[in-house]
Amino acid sequence: MTESQWNQCADDIFQMVVNAFKECRIPEKLNYTLITLVPKVDSPQTMVHFRPISLCSTLYKVISKVLVARLRHILPHIISPNQVSFVPGRQITDNILIAQELMHKFKLSKGKKGFMAWKIDLSKAYDRLNWKFVEHVLVELGLPCPITKLILCCVSTVRYQICMNGELTDQFLPKNGIRQGDPLSPYLFVMCIEKLSHLIEDSVKKGVWKPVKSSQSGPAVSHLFFADDLVLFAEANSTQARVLKSCLERFYNASGQTVNYDKSVVFCSPNTRKETAKEVSLICGSPLTEDLGKYLGMPMLHSRITKLTYGSLIDKVHKRLASWKSKFLSLAGRATLIQAVTSAVPIYAMQTSKLPISVGHELDKLNRNFFWGGREKKLKIHLCQWDLACRPKHKGGLGFKKTTAMNKALLAKVGWRLHQNDKGLWAKIYESKYLKGKSVLDSSLMFRQDCSTTWKGVMYGVELLRQGVGWRVGKGDTTKFWKDSWLIDEPLLKHDGVLHIEDIDCSVSNFFKDDWWDLDKLRRALTEDLVQHVVNYPVGFASNLQDCQIWKGTANGVFSVKTAYNMFFKGPSWPDYSFSLLWKLKIPPKLKIFAWLIAQGKILSNEQRVRRQLTLDASCGVCEWPIETTLHILRDCYKARDIWNTTNLLSQAVWCSNIPWSLVFIFTCWYVWKWRNHQVFQGDDDVSPYPKQLIVRAVHEWFKASRVLSKHNHKVQVDLKWEPPISGQFKLNVDGSRRNGSGHIGAGGVLRNSSGDWISGFAVNLGKGQILEAELWGLFFGLKLAMDKEINNLVVELDSALAVQLIQKQGLSDVHPLAALVASCWELMHKINCCSVYHVYREKNCVADCLATWSYNLDLGFYIFVDAPAWIGPSLIDDLLGFTRSRLVPTDLLV
Known part of the structure; x- marks a missing residue:
């Protein structure tokens, strides 16, 4: 079927x-x-x-x-x-x-x-x-x-x-x-x-x-x-x-x-x-x-673990690689096989045991040699260090998995399950034998001498787990304000923004006041910049949700091996390139690898060959320029300039007007590199009589094929307007806003009746944070306003689909970073008789959007507008008159 x-x-x-x-x-x-x-x-x-x-x-x-x-x-x-x-x-x-x-x-x-x-x-x-x-x-x-x-x-x-x-x-x-x-x-x-x-x-x-x-x-x-x-x-x-x-x-x-x-x-x-x-x-x-x-496929350990214990893993990988011919595969093809097959071989074993370092190095060596095209007796040039290739793609690597790092991340998952009080028989055994009421994060557990090899492996993973565990504040009575890592990656005690510490053991709830932060107390203790970050933290003022520890590496607070592995590579950033953007380009995989090599400066130019002692001559083999760099090969050499001029790319010729520039650019660089190698190593000076035609044909073939394979979601223009609630109902429109430059966030909302009349409005300056936090805080304060006005039969509209999903998802995990704020919204909704939340497009939410934007002009805190401000008048009149605004909407979202 x-x-x-x-x-x-x-x-x-x-x-x-x-x-x-x-x-x-x-x-x-x-x-x-x-x-x-x-x-x-x-x-x-x-x-x-x-x-x-x-x-x-x-x-x-x-x-x-x-x-x-x-x-x-x-x-x-x-x-x-x-x-x-x-x-x-x-x-x-x-x-x-x-x-x-x-x-x-x-x-x-x-x-x-x-x-x-x-x-x-x-x-x-x-x-x-x-x-x-x-x-x-x-x-x-x-x-x-x-x-x-x-x-x-x-x-x-x-x-x-x-x-x-x-x-x-x-x-x-x-x-x-x-x-x-x-x-x-x-x-x-x-x-x-x-x-x-x-x-x-x-x-x-x-x-x-x-x-x-x-x-x-x-x-x-x-x-x-x-x-x-x-x-x-x-x-x-x-x-x-x-x-x-x-x-x-x-x-x-x-x-x-x-x-x-x-x-x-x-x-x-x-x-x-x-x-x-x-x-x-x-x-x-x-x-x-x-x-x-x-x-179950794992050796039962009776003695000391050696390389021989897990030698079968090396044999499996070696057998797999021996059946593939690397010379018939591009770098992209080899990368796919490594990521999908050989890197997966030791995963099962690494979930329960710490592999010997020698085994990890041997597995990495086999993958490394295969990727660069080498064989056991004949190695080839490795264009970059394996550590660089094993970095996550968004951090400048190729996304390969370094065995020892992956092993530690997988064992950290066992520690996380213990930390989350897993009810399984295995957890009860560990609890009675090793933990004895202590947290798995307790550093004293690391120094036991009578423990099993398996427990030592778990503790090896817990070292990594400690780096990524933080707090999700609910009621705030458990989390220590100064000592726990709840706001940033380290305790506030160590932050430069501390002005005065009155009680070093106080909890976060000591800084609450009337369902909001005690701003005066915060400003006495912290600098204004740090206060700006504290006030938007999604605590549970109106909920009974207890504080708990969460995994900071994921958006939902649940541990993932991927984010744990990424913690190994915090390293330097690369401001000159956006590697995440590179991997999202719709170009052939082999050209992605080629573009990555260019971005890392790892193309084997004569400059690189001299550095690797493969030659004594660093000059260009085409034009005899003294030093042949990557930039010289692809742009400055006269042969490269001729190709760029012939293709007439700078004028954005008609032939590529409907094709992404990134696709045209990478294909041209590829052919420049290919023809340069053809001339240097085969001595053929006549690259191609029609370089433009070859590039055009290759670009169009790929572009056409990729469009056929991708699903197109057509959009149509629709007219949207704010719709008043039915008779007897009230409507609350709320919105959040964020300035990308400064990171300031705010929220605003308006409460109206079935005639579109202004009942009340608000704006709240939330300091610095993320847009989703602003959206949820806007909902929280809007519901609080409606409850104070004793409003029932309330319809709430937001233009954040993600915020609405969180509100409607009753089974939201307690470890979600926003769980306390969402729970507070639920509590307020349950106190309002007949309250429902819906997602609308921004064109239907203009008044709330204006209020949220205006919040930047206010000091930190919550402000109520009993009467409509004069500057909001035009948007209010548009809504009352049924003024429509156009928007392109995907056809699959049309009802």
Whole structure:
């Protein structure tokens, strides 16, 4: 189904889904499934070496995904915390962190009590699942009867055909099992394997199963599940081994599952007697191992981490790069492969472990050599340092990811989740073992000697986390005015704008007065410039929202790995170039890289070649100018001048009048560089008899292709005017304003009735800040004015779509920097009977716009206009007379 066909088939599909849920069954033909065999090994020899993937019909998947969407919401409430797969809010890394901590416990265990871990491999887990067992589980979990019937219909009415050697076999009916490829299957399996979790938890409660604790006061862990990846933990003795096997057998007899005992392994802590370990292995029926190997793709750390521990990452990247021929790819093509493939290889491992520095350097080396076109035995010139290439694009780099920096940013995310009081089992283990009531940002946690390698990695990431954590002030009674970083990146105590400190431990709320700042108190403590920044801070004067710590690097206050990584590169700025603009240009990717090299001065001119000791002659190979610089090659050399003159670009010729100048300029620079190299290295003095024609053709081809690929949103001119509210209603128009030069912000608003009569207006000077803050402060003061006037049935209009979105988004996160101000607006709206907020275009909001602009003439603070000022008269009259103003509006926004 394509987007273009949706209008023709949407109603039929919708009715089909409705009927399926109404009748609790699906059409028979809808469940016909094609099985294709995907090799699991390089050279498959038997059927065991293939993984059967079920290709379900698209229409069936619509029904299946609707069921999944409904099941996802209940899974966190019915699935134990030991299972993390396909459960919203849980991550695969959770169980890896727990397993690493338990291995650390095993490593440090002393005395007679040993511990065991049994890693279990299920044989054909999906294929063996018994349908009767599935039904029993669904009923036991309390799913509604119609949903249970529909799920069982999806599972049991399947018809299979196998695609072998390009031909289809006859249809056949299965008797059990669920399909790999069905969106519903993973969720069904998770619910079924939960039955085993119930059996284990029941044994633990009865005291029969002795689980393992990573610390004395920590939670006991008896098992870890990720779909069909099972690890069981218990004390290492024969009695416990029999209990484990008994639980498994009870589950397998009911569900139809089977253990592959040869692939399963038993690992015992080093303090376990050898005889006991062998006895445990014999009872379990699985071989004993001294190394648990990998769990969920990550090595279980039993000793010191070395380069060999994560050598597989280097091998994977090396294997990928070896299959690509860099000489057939442009720099842009190589950059794409590095960013999309090789840089992603170590990401999974770096989420839970600090890689050795040598591994990070080796991975960077492989990517670096591939990007510049070098091979293992034949390196090529690197035009810039890798550190520069690894900078974010808006900071002058190419956006590559430096492995060690990315590793630290990913581990900082684990620290952030702990800081935000994650409720998962992994967080409880860390809380009981390491935090013990302290904040993860507490620097004393860095110096523990008895911690695991995994915890050391988390603390490595927390170093970065500390740099980006700030405060979002709500009520202001928790945040310290002088000591906490709530206004700027450092405590106000360290700022040069401090005049007088009366109480160094006072909170921010000490500077509040009557739902606004105490300006007199602020001016005694801070310089006027700093006061200008304080007064616009989005605190929650009218809300009960508590203060909390947020991530300062993002607009929504939620931690992101991208912004954490960017913190490594605060570095110098580049005032001569706007790198963000460069990457937004609609030009071929290879020309973007070329333009970046020009901007960085990294084109391999003879001047650069002399610096790199590749030649002794710095002169131009075309005109013999003494020093050949980048500027000389592209502009000053007579050959370059001839090309620029021939193309007649300075006069903006007709041929390029409808084409962006940036596109024409970059293409011309590219051809100048290309022809210069052709002449210097191949000795061909005749560059091209028609340079203009070649450039024109290339520019037009790209311009035409890019326009075809891009979607055009046409605009039409519409006439807009302010519309009075209906009889019995009042309308509040508010607006914010900002002067880009000085950064001053202000807000204003007007309250009118259904006749358009002036009831009241206001303007507020908010100091220095951002436009969105001004818009929301304008709404806050406008609502406050309406409430003081005892106005009900209020319609509020703003011309900031983003501000309206924040107000209408009831689920706004508490860590959003503007959450307290938005919450204050909500509180005021709830106190006004029947209040609604809408977005309008500026042409409908002219009076409020004039008031907001006028606020710059006022001192800091809030001012009410009982009567309309004379200077606002023309705009008021225009609104009363229904004067229209024109605006170009995208067609998709027209109602």
